[in-house]
Amino acid sequence: MVEDTPNNQENQKRSYHYTRDNQLKIKARQKVREAEKKAKQAKIKADKAKEKVKRLTKTITNSVVTEKDLNEAPKDIQRFMGERPIVFQPNKGPQTDFLASPEEDVLYGGAAGGGKSYALLADLLRYADSSNHRALLLRRTIAELTELIDKSRQFYPQAFPGAVFKESKSMWVFPSGATALFSYLDKDSDVTRYQGQSFSWIGIDEITHYPTSYVWEYLRSRLRTTDKGIVPYMRCTANPGGIGGWWVKKMYIDPSPPNTKFVATDIDTKRELRYPDNHAKAGQALFHRKFIPARLTDNPFLMRSGEYEAMLMSLPETERKRLLEGDWDVAEGAAFPEFQRSVHVVDPIEIPRSWNRIRAADYGYSSPSCVLWGAIDWDGVIWIYRELYVTKHTSDALANVIIELEKDDPKLMMSVLDSSCWNKTGLGPSIAETMIQRGVRWIQADRARIAGKIAIHRRLQLDPVTNEPRLKIFKTCTNLVRTLPTIPLSKVNSEDVDTKAEDHAYDALRYMVMTRNIAARDFIQDARLAREKEEKYNKIYDTTFGY
Ligand SMILES: Nc1ncnc2c1ncn2[C@@H]1O[C@H](COP(=O)(O)OP(=O)(O)OP(=O)(O)O)[C@@H](O)[C@H]1O
Numbered sequence: 281m282v283e284d285t286p287n288n289q290e291n292q293k294r295s296y297h298y299t300r301d302n303q304l305k306i307k308a309r310q311k312v313r314e315a316e317k318k319a320k321q322a323k324i325k326a327d328k329a330k331e332k333v334k335r336l337t338k339t340i341t342n343s344v345v346t347e348k349d350l351n352e353a354p355k356d357i358q359r360f361m362g363e364r365p366i367v368f369q370p371n372k373g374p375q376t377d378f379l380a381s382p383e384e385d386v387l388y389g390g391a392a393g394g395g396k397s398y399a400l401l402a403d404l405l406r407y408a409d410s411s412n413h414r415a416l417l418l419r420r421t422i423a424e425l426t427e428l429i430d431k432s433r434q435f436y437p438q439a440f441p442g443a444v445f446k447e448s449k450s451m452w453v454f455p456s457g458a459t460a461l462f463s464y465l466d467k468d469s470d471v472t473r474y475q476g477q478s479f480s481w482i483g484i485d486e487i488t489h490y491p492t493s494y495v496w497e498y499l500r501s502r503l504r505t506t507d508k509g510i511v512p513y514m515r516c517t518a519n520p521g522g523i524g525g526w527w528v529k530k531m532y533i534d535p536s537p538p539n540t541k542f543v544a545t546d547i548d549t550k551r552e553l554r555y556p557d558n559h560a561k562a563g564q565a566l567f568h569r570k571f572i573p574a575r576l577t578d579n580p581f582l583m584r585s586g587e588y589e590a591m592l593m594s595l596p597e598t599e600r601k602r603l604l605e606g607d608w609d610v611a612e613g614a615a616f617p618e619f620q621r622s623v624h625v626v627d628p629i630e631i632p633r634s635w636n637r638i639r640a641a642d643y644g645y646s647s648p649s650c651v652l653w654g655a656i657d658w659d660g661v662i663w664i665y666r667e668l669y670v671t672k673h674t675s676d677a678l679a680n681v682i683i684e685l686e687k688d689d690p691k692l693m694m695s696v697l698d699s700s701c702w703n704k705t706g707l708g709p710s711i712a713e714t715m716i717q718r719g720v721r722w723i724q725a726d727r728a729r730i731a732g733k734i735a736i737h738r739r740l741q742l743d744p745v746t747n748e749p750r751l752k753i754f755k756t757c758t759n760l761v762r763t764l765p766t767i768p769l770s771k772v773n774s775e776d777v778d779t780k781a782e783d784h785a786y787d788a789l790r791y792m793v794m795t796r797n798i799a800a801r802d803f804i805q806d807a808r809l810a811r812e813k814e815e816k817y818n819k820i821y822d823t824t825f826g827y
């Protein structure tokens with residue numbers, strides 16, 4: 281017999297013959313392989329079991345338990361959990377959907393009393409078991425914030441025994457180390473308070489109290505976490521209407537039907553926000569939004585007695601539609617709905633030196649000062665070509681910046697400033713006088729609010745002959761471009777804008793257009809008024825400063 285060689289006899293199946301030693305070795309190798317396979321399977325089983333134990337332990341020890349976790353747990357654990365006191369359980373329907381939403385940015389809005397604020401307080405706790413959870417919950421005023429803090433005191437300490445509210449910082453600190461800052465933010469400029477900070481959850485209760493989307497958009501830049509176990513979320517609630525109802529509607533309600541996830545859009549251009557072509561994720565959505573409508577009928581806690589519903593039913597129609605039916609279509613609009621970025625905002629051009637130029641300003645120290653420069657072309661169209669938008673500038677400092685910006689400009693035809701800048705607070709010169717002394721000359725602006733608003737409307741209208749507006753704004757004037765389309769109507773006087781809104785650029789623009797009332801063919805009826813205005817200004821600027 282030949283060792284380990286094939287038997288090549290004709291018509292015989294090929295076969296091998298091994299020595300006994302070799303046969304034993306082969307068998308031993310097979311046994312090792314089988315044992316290794318079994319060990320591998322056992323390890324997979326053990327890992328799965330460990331994972332399950334981990335999940336069950338989490339279900340037992342965590343303060344926030346989802347329905348899914350509970351359903352997956354064995355019966356005895358479900359029974360054990362059932363015996364623990366439930367501190368918060370969402371109402372069926374929208375409140376549950378809101379708390380289970382996976383989209384990055386969700387609005388829970390609609391009828392009053394639907395349980396929106398309560399849901400927001402509960403949603404904040406989503407990751408309160410994680411040490412890196414950093415939440416920021418905002419309201420516009422301190423009084424409204426106090427109401428939220430009081431509500432949070434009702435169930436946070438029970439849900440997370442050991443959680444403490446640090447009054448001095450207005451912050452909840454949870455046993456895990458997670459924190460939740462309860463803060464109020466009134467003016468747009470206050471957002472800088474959060475500069476350099478990061479949050480993994482940001483919420484605003486009653487977001488329509490903000491006249492523009494500025495605060496919300498800014499806070500988006502503060503939303504981040506390095507903890508892979510935490511998904512960052514933006515959450516807000518609102519009743520329809522309010523001074524910010526129009527932009528909230530554009531952001532959450534108009535793009536998609538309710539309860540449907542959609543790609544976030546730019547509220548001005550309506551363009552979907554996606555990664556650019558040159559990006560590795562080209563074409564993918566930057567993030568998603570969703571709108572969940574709230575109904576009073578979904579909140580058994582307020583529906584029970586029926587009194588609250590009866591009260592809402594007794595409201596005047598518009599308010600009733602908003603607060604009882606959660607109707608967004610009756611929300612107030614912007615004061616200048618005719619403003620169109622594609623029509624009124626233009627790329628900068630070289631302004632001919634022969635065009636007359638006007639400077640107009642609204643002064644503020646804590647709130648922004650806005651200075652606008654306009655040039656008038658041969659058709660009488662005002663081109664706003666420069667903007668200065670600064671805070672914390674004394675009149676001296678502002679004058680210095682203006683001098684620097686104008687160093688290569690031709691002579692101005694006129695410059696107007698809010699007349700209150702001539703008010704004196706002490707013995708020294710007024711704000712206007714200080715600037716005039718430094719060489720930045722002004723005359724008092726026409727402060728007629730309603731006439732000023734109408735003058736802007738006229739300028740925004742398209743000329744029936746040229747199909748062009750009579751006001752064009754360089755896209756570099758970012759604050760005017762940002763705030764003019766968003767400024768809301770006043771709640772108390774529908775002829776005027778809301779003076780609580782960010783109106784500094786609007787005021788400066790109003791002063792500017794009031795110096796140049798239109799006497800165009802289609803405004804013959806106003807020609808007399810315009811002439812009177814021209815005469816008035818001719819008189820003032822000729823005699824005072826000799827412009
Ligand atoms: N899941 C819940 N569990 C217990 N109580 C709840 C729950 N949801 C709402 N409530 C009760 O209903 C009340 C009204 O809810 P909430 O204040 O959240 O309504 P809202 O929609 O914010 O109202 P508004 O539109 O007036 O701001 C709460 O104060 C709370 O007492």
Ligand SMILES: [Mg+2]
Binds near residue numbers: 396397398485
């Ligand atoms: Mg509320």
